[in-house]
Amino acid sequence: MLEEDVKVLLIEDDVAAAEMYRLRLVADGYSVVIAQDGGEGLRLATEEAPDFIYLDLRLPGLDGFEVLERLRATPETMHVPVIILTNYGEPELRERGMKLGALEFLVKADTTPAQLSASVERSVAPRPLPST
Amino acid sequence: MPDPASAWDDPVATDATGRLFRESVNLASRVASGGGSRRDVWLLQLRSDVLTCIAASDTAAIDDRGPYRVSEHPRFDQAITSGEIVEGDSQAVLPVRAQGTVVGLLVVGGTGGLDIEERDTLTALATIVGLGISQAMTVDELLQETERSRRLERLKSEFLNIAAHELRSPLGIIRGYSSMLSEGMLPERERLVALSRIAEKAEEMARLISDMLETARLETLGLEMELEPVDLVEVIDDAMEAMRPVVGANHRLVLSAPREPIAVVADRARLTTMLTNLIDNAIKYSPAGGAIEIVGEHDGRVASVLVRDHGIGINAEQAHLLFTRFGRLVTPETSHIRGTGLGLYLARETARLHGGDIAVTPTPGGGSTFTVVVPLA
Numbered sequence: 001m002l003e004e005d006v007k008v009l010l011i012e013d014d015v016a017a018a019e020m021y022r023l024r025l026v027a028d029g030y031s032v033v034i035a036q037d038g039g040e041g042l043r044l045a046t047e048e049a050p051d052f053i054y055l056d057l058r059l060p061g062l063d064g065f066e067v068l069e070r071l072r073a074t075p076e077t078m079h080v081p082v083i084i085l086t087n088y089g090e091p092e093l094r095e096r097g098m099k100l101g102a103l104e105f106l107v108k109a110d111t112t113p114a115q116l117s118a119s120v121e122r123s124v125a126p127r128p129l130p131s132t
Numbered sequence: 133m134p135d136p137a138s139a140w141d142d143p144v145a146t147d148a149t150g151r152l153f154r155e156s157v158n159l160a161s162r163v164a165s166g167g168g169s170r171r172d173v174w175l176l177q178l179r180s181d182v183l184t185c186i187a188a189s190d191t192a193a194i195d196d197r198g199p200y201r202v203s204e205h206p207r208f209d210q211a212i213t214s215g216e217i218v219e220g221d222s223q224a225v226l227p228v229r230a231q232g233t234v235v236g237l238l239v240v241g242g243t244g245g246l247d248i249e250e251r252d253t254l255t256a257l258a259t260i261v262g263l264g265i266s267q268a269m270t271v272d273e274l275l276q277e278t279e280r281s282r283r284l285e286r287l288k289s290e291f292l293n294i295a296a297h298e299l300r301s302p303l304g305i306i307r308g309y310s311s312m313l314s315e316g317m318l319p320e321r322e323r324l325v326a327l328s329r330i331a332e333k334a335e336e337m338a339r340l341i342s343d344m345l346e347t348a349r350l351e352t353l354g355l356e357m358e359l360e361p362v363d364l365v366e367v368i369d370d371a372m373e374a375m376r377p378v379v380g381a382n383h384r385l386v387l388s389a390p391r392e393p394i395a396v397v398a399d400r401a402r403l404t405t406m407l408t409n410l411i412d413n414a415i416k417y418s419p420a421g422g423a424i425e426i427v428g429e430h431d432g433r434v435a436s437v438l439v440r441d442h443g444i445g446i447n448a449e450q451a452h453l454l455f456t457r458f459g460r461l462v463t464p465e466t467s468h469i470r471g472t473g474l475g476l477y478l479a480r481e482t483a484r485l486h487g488g489d490i491a492v493t494p495t496p497g498g499g500s501t502f503t504v505v506v507p508l509a
Contacts, residue, residue, distance in 0.1 A: 013468055014301065015380070016305050016329055016332075016333070017301070017304060017305060017308075020305060020308045020309060020312075020329070021308070023312070023318070023322060024308075024312060024317075027317055037468075058467070058468045058470075059468050060419075060465070060467075060468045063467075063468075087297050087300045087301045087304065088296075088297060089296070089300075090296075107300070108300065108301070108304035108308075109300040109301075109303045109304040109307060111304070111308075112307060112308055112311040112312075113308045113311065113312055114311060114312075114315065
C-alpha cells in the first residue's frame with residue numbers, strides 16, 4: 001500500500017497538539033484531516049472515510065469514549081482502526097478504551113510524533129481487522 | 133496551645149462539658165451548704181480580662197451572668213493571679229485551671245466560712261471542672277488538626293491529578309517538538325514555529341507549577357506580600373506582554389488605560405501573575421475567539437482592572453464557587469477545557485491580601501467580565 005493513499009483523521013481539540021502531530025504525519029506522507037470535537041469527528045469519519053483514526057478522550061460535546069462507541073456502531077466506520085491518544089494514563093480508562101475496540105492506547109506526553117506516526121504504519125500494514 | 137475560650141464554646145465539646153459544668157456547680161452548691169441552706173455557685177469563664185458566667189447552680193439567679201472585668205473585682209483578680217482559693221465574708225472564689233493556666237473561676241456565694249471538708253471538696257470539684265475543660269481543649273485541637281489534615285489530603289490528591297493530567301499536556305508538546313527538532317526533520321519555517329510552541333508550553337507549565345506552589349504555601353504558611361509602590365498600568369502591560377505568545381490568531385488583546393500612571397501599593401509579581409491568569413482564562417473560555425478587553429481605571433479612591441471576554445460566560449448562581457479552591461465550574465461546554473481550579477482562588481486571595489477583592493459579572497451580549505479592585509496608594 002502506498003503511504004500517500006493513507007488518510008488519517010485526528011480527533012483532537014488541542015490545536016497545538018493536533019498541529020504538531022499533523023506536521024509529522026504529513027512529513028511521513030500521510031494525508032491528515034483534523035476534527036476539533038466529537039461531533040465533527042463522527043461526521044468526518046463518515047465523509048472522509050479515513051484509513052485510520054486518532055481519538056482524544058477529553059473533547060467538547062461528545063467525549064472520546066462516546067465517539068468510539070458510535071464509530072463501532074456505524075457500519076461505515078466499524079472496522080476503521082482507532083488509537084486513543086490522551087493525557088490520561090489511568091489503567092481503568094485504558095481498559096475501557098480497549099474493551100470498546102481501540103487498537104492502542106497512547107499517552108500523549110509519552111508518545112513522540114515519530115512513535116505516533118510509526119503506529120499508523122503498524123496498523124495499516126496488512127493484518128486482520130480488529131474484531132469488534 | 134489552643135485558645136481556651138474556643139474549647140468552652142466548641143459545639144462538640146459543649147454537650148459533654150456543659151453537662152459536667154452543670155453537675156459540678158450543683159454538686160458544689162450541695163456540699164457547700166454546711167448543713168444549712170444551699171449556697172449559690174457560679175462557674176465563670178475567663179477570656180483575656182473578662183469573666184462570663186457559663187453555668188450556675190439551680191439555686192442561683194442566672195440573670196446576673198456578667199461580664200465582669202477582672203480589674204474591677206479584686207477578689208477575682210487575686211484568685212486568678214495567685215491561683216489559690218480566696219475566701220471573703222460573702223464569697224469563696226476558686227481558680228479553675230486547664231493545661232497549666234487559670235481559665236475560669238468557681239464562685240461560691242453565701243455567708244459564713246467554709247470548713248476544711250467543704251474547702252477540700254470544692255477544690256477537688258474545681259480540679260474536675262478544669263480537667264473537663266482540658267479535655268475539651270484537646271478535642272478542639274484534634275478537630276482542628278483533623279480538619280487541617282483533611283484539607284491537605286485533598287490538596288495532595290488534587291495536585292497529583294494536576295501533575296497527572298494538566299502538566300502532561302504542555303509536556304507532550306514540548307517533548308514532541310523537541311524530538312522533531314533533534315531528528316532534524318523540520319523545515320526552517322516549522323523550526324521557528326516549534327521553538328515558539330516549546331517556549332509557550334514551557335511558560336504554561338511554569339504558570340501551573342507556580343500556582344501549585346502558591347496554593348501549597350497559602351495552605352501551610354500563608355502568603356507574604358512584598359508590597360511596593362507600583363504603577364498598575366505597567367503591571368497590566370507586563371501581564372499582556374507575558375500572554376502575547378499564548379494569544380492565538382483568533383483572539384485579540386485590547387488595552388484601555390489612562391496615559392498617566394495609576395499608583396497602587398502592590399506585590400508586583402503576584403499582581404502580574406493574577407492578571408495573566410485572568411487573561412489566560414478569558415482566552416480559554418472564549419473558544420470562538422474575539423477581543424479580550426483589559427481596562428485599567430480608577431475613581432480617585434480605588435483602582436480597578438477589568439478583563440472582559442465574549443465567550444461562554446458563567447452561570448450567575450454558581451459564580452461565587454469560582455473563587456474557591458478547586459472550584460471550577462464544569463458544564464458540558466467547559467468539561468474539555470483544561471484547568472487546575474487554582475487560578476481564580478489565588479486571584480481572590482491575592483486581591484484580598486492587597487486590601488481589595490475580585491468579582492465576576494456577565495459581559496452584556498455574552499461572556500464574562502472579571503473585575504479586580506485594589507486601593508489606590
